[in-house]
Structures are given as structure tokens and as C-alpha cells.
Amino acid sequence: MKAINPRTGETDYEFAESSRDEVAAAAARLRQRQTEWEARGPQTRAAALMRLADAVEVRQDAIAEKLSVDTGRIAVARMETLGFVGNLRRWATRGPQLFAELPQDASPSATPGVEIVPSFSAYPLFGAIAPWNFPVILSHIDAVPALMAGSAALIKPSEVTPRWVEPMLEALTAAPDVPIEYVMGGPEVGQALIEAVDYVCFTGSTATGRKVAEAAARALIPVNLELGGKDPMIVTASADAEWAARLALRSSIVATGQACQSIERIFVARNVAEPFLAALVKEAEAVQLTYPDPAQGHIGPFIFPSQADKVAAQIEEAAAAGARVLTGGKVERLGGGAWMRPTVIVDVTPDMAVMRDETFGPVLPVVVFDQIEDAITQANDTSYGLSAAVLAGSLDEATEVGSRLEAGAISLQDGALTSMVGDATNHSRKTSGLGPSRMGDEGMLRFLRRQALIRRVGDAPTIADFAEGTR
Numbered sequence: 282m283k284a285i286n287p288r289t290g291e292t293d294y295e296f297a298e299s300s301r302d303e304v305a306a307a308a309a310r311l312r313q314r315q316t317e318w319e320a321r322g323p324q325t326r327a328a329a330l331m332r333l334a335d336a337v338e339v340r341q342d343a344i345a346e347k348l349s350v351d352t353g354r355i356a357v358a359r360m361e362t363l364g365f366v367g368n369l370r371r372w373a374t375r376g377p378q379l380f381a382e383l384p385q386d387a388s389p390s391a392t393p394g395v396e397i398v399p400s401f402s403a404y405p406l407f408g409a410i411a412p413w414n415f416p417v418i419l420s421h422i423d424a425v426p427a428l429m430a431g432s433a434a435l436i437k438p439s440e441v442t443p444r445w446v447e448p449m450l451e452a453l454t455a456a457p458d459v460p461i462e463y464v465m466g467g468p469e470v471g472q473a474l475i476e477a478v479d480y481v482c483f484t485g486s487t488a489t490g491r492k493v494a495e496a497a498a499r500a501l502i503p504v505n506l507e508l509g510g511k512d513p514m515i516v517t518a519s520a521d522a523e524w525a526a527r528l529a530l531r532s533s534i535v536a537t538g539q540a541c542q543s544i545e546r547i548f549v550a551r552n553v554a555e556p557f558l559a560a561l562v563k564e565a566e567a568v569q570l571t572y573p574d575p576a577q578g579h580i581g582p583f584i585f586p587s588q589a590d591k592v593a594a595q596i597e598e599a600a601a602a603g604a605r606v607l608t609g610g611k612v613e614r615l616g617g618g619a620w621m622r623p624t625v626i627v628d629v630t631p632d633m634a635v636m637r638d639e640t641f642g643p644v645l646p647v648v649v650f651d652q653i654e655d656a657i658t659q660a661n662d663t664s665y666g667l668s669a670a671v672l673a674g675s676l677d678e679a680t681e682v683g684s685r686l687e688a689g690a691i692s693l694q695d696g697a698l699t700s701m702v703g704d705a706t707n708h709s710r711k712t713s714g715l716g717p718s719r720m721g722d723e724g725m726l727r728f729l730r731r732q733a734l735i736r737r738v739g740d741a742p743t744i745a746d747f748a749e750g751t752r
Contacts, residue, residue, distance in 0.1 A: 282295065282296055282297075282298045282440055282443075282465070282466060282467070283295050284296070284351075284440070284441065284442070284443055284444065285441075285586060286350060286353075286617075286618075287351075287352065287353035287581070287582045287583060287584045287585075287586070287618050287619075288350075288353045288572075288575065288581070288582055288616060288617070288618045289616060289617040289618060290586065290616075290617030290618055290619075291617060294350075294443065294444055296443050296465055297465065298440075298465060298466035298467070298470065299464040299465050299466050299470050299473075301469075301473045303464065304435075304464050304470060304473040304474055304477055305473070305477055307435055307462045307464055307477075308406060308435055308474075308477035308478065310462065311406055311433035311434070311435055311460050311462055312405055312406055312433065314433055314460040315403075315405045315406060315431075315432065315433035315460055316405075318428075318431065318433060318458075318460050319402070319403055319405075319431035319432075323376055323377040323380040323381075323429070324377050326376070326428065326429060326431065327372075327373040327374070327376055327377050327429065328373070329456065329458050329459050330369050330370075330372065330373040330376075330425065330428060330429060330459065331369070331370060331373045332455075332456045332458075332459075333369055333452065333453070333456035333459050334366045334369035334370050334373070335456075336452040336453075336455035336456045337362070337365060337366050337369070337449070337452045338363075338366050339452075339455075340448055340449075340451060340452050340455075341359070341362045341363060341366070343448040343451070344362045344417065344445055344448045344449055344452070345358045345359045345361075345362045346358075346448075347444040347445040347447065347448055348361060348362060348416065348417055348442075348444070348445040349575070350444050351413075351416055351441075351442035351443070351444045351445055351584070352413075352414075352416070352442060352536075352581070352584050353571075353575075353581040353582040353583075353584060353618065354536065354537075354571065354575075354580075354581035355571070355575055355576055357535075357536050357581075361415055361416075361417050361418050362417055364417075364418050365417050365418055365421055368418070368421065368422065368425050368703065369421075369425055371703065371704075372425050372426050372428075372429045372724075372725065373429065375722070375725070376426070376429035376430070376725055379722055379725055379726065383399070383401055383729075384399045385398075385399065386398075387736070390735070393739065394737060394738055394739025394740065394741075395735060395736070395737055395738065395739075396735075396736050396738050397733050397734070397735055397736075398733075398734040398735075398736065399731060399732070399733065399734075400731070400732040400733070400734055401729045401730070401731055401732070402431070402729070402730050402732065403427070403430040403431030403432045403728055403729060403730070404427070404430075404432050404479040404480040404503075404728055404730060405432060405433065405479050406432065406433050406434075406435060406477070406478045406479045406480075407423070407424060407427035407428075407432040407433065407434045407435070407478060407479070407480050407481075407482070407728065408434075408435045408436070408437075408474045408475065408477070408478030408479075408480065408481040408482070409421075409423055409424050409434065409435070409436045409437065409481070409482050409483075409484075410437050410471045410474060410475075410481065410482070410483045410484075410485070410493065411436065411437065411438050411439055411484060412439050412484050412485045413439035413441035413442040413584055413585055414536065414539045414540060414541075414584060414641075415536070415540070416438055416439055416442040416445055417445055417449070419484045420436050420438045421436070422484075422719060423482040423505065423719055423724070424436055424461065424482075426719075426724045426725035426728065427480070427725075427728045428459065428460070428461070429725050430725050430726075430728035430729050431728075431729075432479075432480070432728055433460035433461075434460065434461045434462075435461075435462055435463075435464065435474060435477065435478055436461065436462070436463050436464070437463070437464050437465070437466070437470055437471055437474050438463060438465065440465065440466055440467050441584065441585055442584065443465055446463050446465070449463075450463070471493070472496055475493065475496045475497055475500055475502070476496075476500055478502065479502055479503075480502055480503045480504075480505075480728065481493065481497055481502060481503075481504050481505070482504070482505040482506075482507070482719070483504070483505070483506050483507070484507045484508075484541075485507075485508065486508065486509050486639070487508040487509045487639075487665075487712045487713070490506040490508040490509075490714075490715075493506065494506060494715065503716070504715065504716060505714075505715065505716035505717060505719065505727070506714050506715040506716060507541070507709070507713075507714050507719060508541075508667070508709070508712060508713050508714050508715075509541060509639040509665060509667070509712070509713060510541045510542060510543075510545070510639065510665050510666075510667030510668060510713050511545050511546060511636075511637070511638070511639055511640075511663045511664075511665040511667075512542060512543065512544050512545055512546070512665075512667060512668050512669055512670065512688070512697075513544070513545075513546040513547070513548060513659075513660035513663070513669050513670070513686070513688075514529055514532065514544045514546070514547045514548070514669070514670040514671070514672065514696055515548045515549075515653075515656050515657070515660055515669075515670070515671045515672070515682055515686075516529070516547065516548065516549040516550060516553065516557060516672045516673075517550055517653065517656075517671070517672065517673040517674065517678060517679075517682065518550035518551075518552050518553060518653075518674075519673055519674025519675065519678060520550075520553060520672045520673050520674055521674070522553045522556035522557040522560055523556065523557075523560040524672075525549070525553070525557055525560075525672045526557050526558075526560035526561040526563075526564055527560070527564055528672060528695060528696050529544060529547055529557075529561060529645065529672070529696065530561060530564045530565060530568070530623065530645070531696070531697075532544040532670060532692075532695070532696025532697040533545070533547075533623070533643065533644070533645045533696075534565075534568065534579075534580055534623050534643040534645075535580075535697070535700075536580075536581075537580045537581055537582070537583060537584075537621070537642065537643050538640065538641060538642045538643040538644065539583070539584060539588070539641050539642070540697070540700060541667055542667060542668050542690075542697045542699045542700050543641075543697060544645070544670060544696050544697060545639065545640050545644070545646070546636060546646055546648070546660070546663075547645055547646065547647045547648065548647075548648050548649075548650050548656040548659060548660055549647060549648070549649055549650070550649075550650060550651075550653075550656070551649050551650065551651050554647075554649045557647075558607065558625070558627065558647060561625055561645065561647070562607050562608050562625055564623075565608050565609060565622070565623035565624075565625055565645070566608050566622075566623075568580060568622065568623050570613075570615070570620050570622065572615045572616060572618075572620060573615075573616065580623075580643060581620075582615075582618035582619055582620050583618070583619045583620070583621070583642070586619055588619075588641055588642065589612045589619035589620075589621065589642070590612075591640075591641075591642075592612070592621065592640055592641065592642035592644060593611075593612045593621075594634075595633075595634045595635040595638065595640055595644070596610050596624060596626065596635065596644065598633060598634055598635070599626060599629055599633045599634070599635045599636075599646070600626075602630070602633060603628055603630075604626050604627065604628045604629045604630075604633065604635070604646075605626065605627050605628050606624060606625070606626050607625040607626070607627060608622070608623065608624065608625050609621060609622040609623050609624030609625065609643070609644075610624045610626070621642055621643055621644075622643070623643045623645065624642075624643060624644045624645065625645050625647060626644065626645065626646045626647065627646075627647050627649075629646045629647075629648060631659065631662060633646075636648075637663070639665070653682065656682075657682065657685050657686065660686055661686060661687045663711070664711055664712050665688075665710075665711055665712060665713045666687050666688045666689060666709055666710025666711040666712075666713045667688060667689060667690075667709050667710075667713035667714065668688050668689060668690040668691065668692065668697070668699050668707075669683070669686040669688040669690075669691050669692070670683075670691065670692040670693070670695065670696040670697070670698075671683040671686070671691065671692070671693055671694075672694060672695075672696075673694070676693060676694055679693040679694055680693055687710050687711070688709075688710055688713075689707040689708050689709040689710055689713065689714070689718075690705060690707040690720075699720070702720075703720055703721075703724075704720065704721050704722075705720050705721060706718045706720055706721025706722065706723050706724075707720055707721075
């Protein structure tokens, strides 16, 4: 298979696609390793994850360098690599604590003469199908807590961003006792992975998520889906306009807006709309592309070339229907890559794709409202429910408004906090996801199967107790 460099547009990397037999062989190897891995116990597994964290940290420059080629961005690639290190260490610290807190003692059953003793074991083989927007973090965000729980991990990174896997394999060589393997390729490899594992997690679009859920249902295995979003931000009448504009911009365009938790719809109160828009346009026009120098500027190219065309089509449709583009709005072909400056759009309507469908680009559609009730209704008028944000004059006001939004995680007095906070348990609404939370303690506990040891402590009934006429 071949991968495209997002900065140059050139196909400059080739890798071998895993066959079905290779996926099956990797799964078989991991199943053999998993028994011993789980038997080690939480403390020993935690120590192994710490060693892997150290190995990744030592190789962070090499991993980030390859990741920057995959994604076209340098600073975010470095942050992502260190974020993976932090995730390993967080679960290596929290995991043993969670195991210590699990119930262990017998408890009386509602059935007389019976006690129940809980027992826990991990799903033997965990599988991940990862996206291209944050390749390192999202390949491992579920795998690390699964490993901590006692599972082995089979991971399919995105075929769009495969380069980082090579230096990551070197880190695994330095921490060889951690049972992780990668299989490379497209949808067919993902299908083979689902058929080979006991639990699958998928991060990506809602459309593909449906296919993963159907495949998992056929395999009769649990599935976690972290899917698309159309995250709203409400700016209330009491908010400081310039402060809100700065936060709205950052929350919308970091990583070129190629993040599921990016703000994609902004609802601003009429009395602050004019200064808010003025500040937002000013802030947007100050943002620099990381071109021609990749080490200078704020936002990079689109990672997936066709995504630029999708975003451009949404903007063009909105403009044709009467929306006004205040700044940005055009795909720029620079050095072979596809780029877009922050784009502020007004006079948008709910039926426009830019307000209805996931955009995944640096686009900020702004709607002016008169009553907060209208803003809440419009914010909730979506098929998505991943996350949302509220900016207000006080935290109390932001909390009151935020509690009425239909999304799994609500950022208050900020935006897109789910990209920074890993311990906030939440459940996506509507078509934005399915299954337990990947955040918080539930992130690990979901990979533990509970077994009930039901023991008789009184006299057991005999067949005579079931004879006709005895009751």
C-alpha cells in the first residue's frame, strides 16, 4: 500500500498490507502471550507499561518525526507522542488502584443459604481500529487501559498515516513483554481484526462506525464506538466578546479542525455578536499556515487530501444559499498540499451541510440568537452528541446552560476540553458513539468481565423438595 505526504501531495511511503492469515497469526500469538500477561497481576503489568512509557519517551523524537510526516504538523505531533507517554503512565498508576478497589469479599444472596463471591478477568484479546487524525494517541487510547486490565492488544492504525509504526516497533522491542502487535491495511484488515478479537474499539466516522458495529454484532463481541461530532458552542449575553472569540477560535482550528471534539457550530447572543465577530475575524486573520516553513505558523495542511474537497463543498453550498464568508473559505494548494485558513461564516441556516454534517476542517459557522432557549434548542438540533461548550459571564451561568445540552461532555468557560482531560467519564449521545466511556475509570473497567462464584453455605435442596404435593 502507498501513503501520501500531506505537505507535498506526493506518494512517498510504501508498506505491506497484512493478509487475513497474518491477522489471524498475530491474534494467535497474542492469545498465547495474554494468559501469562494477565497472570502477572496488576502491579507487574503496571511496571511493564511504565517501561514501555520510558522506551517511547527515549524515542519520542523519532516517533514524532515520522508522525509529523504523516500529519503535516510538528508541534502537535510532539504533543501527541508525549500524550501517549502520559497515557501509559496514568493507567500504570491508576490501574493497580482500581484493582485494589474491586469487590472481593463474599456477600449474602437474596436466596437463603447462598453467598456470592465476585471474580474478574480480562477479555483475552482487545482490538482497535484507529483513525488518521491523531494516529498515535487514538491507536492506543483504548489499548493501554485494556492492557492494564490484562488483555493483549491487536491494533490496526489508519492506512493514511502509517509511518510512525516503525519507530514505535523499536520502542516495543525495548519493552518486549507488553503484548501489542500492529496489523496494517485498509477496511479488509479491519474486518479480519474484528473476526479475530474478543472486544473491539473503533474511532472514526459515524458511517464507518455503523459497519464496525454490524461486523461486531455478527461476531457477537462487545464494541465501543467513538464517532463523529458537530459540537456546538454557546456564547451567552454576559460573556466577554474578545475572550470568547479567542477561545472559540482555538477550540475550532487546532490541528486544522481535524478533531472530533472541535467546535463546529457557534451560537452567540445578539448583544455581543458584533464585537465577538469582529474579534473572531481579527483572530482568524492573524493565524498563520505552517507554510513554507513547517516549523513556523499555527495550522498545517489537511491530512487526507479528499477532506479538503469535502470542506470546500460545504462552504460553497452555504455561500450559494446566502451565507457570507467573512474570512478564509478557500482551499489553497501550496507545495502540493491542501490548506485552508480559518474560515468564519455567518447567515447560515440549519439545513446547510456546514451546520448539519461533520466538517472536520477550520470552519467556524456563527449563528446569532436572541433568547438563550433558542440557542439551546438549536445546539441540540443535531444527530450528533459528542461534546459541546458554553462561554458565559460566570461559571454558574455556564453550568446552568451546559447542563441542558445533549452531549457526552460539556466544556464550561473553555472549549474542546475533552482533548485535554482524560479522567472525565462521559457517554456520547445520539450517533456520536456507543458503549462505555473511554475516559475516567470506566476506561479500564469495561475490559473486565465479571464472574459470580455462587456458593451454597446452607443445606442444599434435594429432589424430595421438588416432589409434587410438597408445597
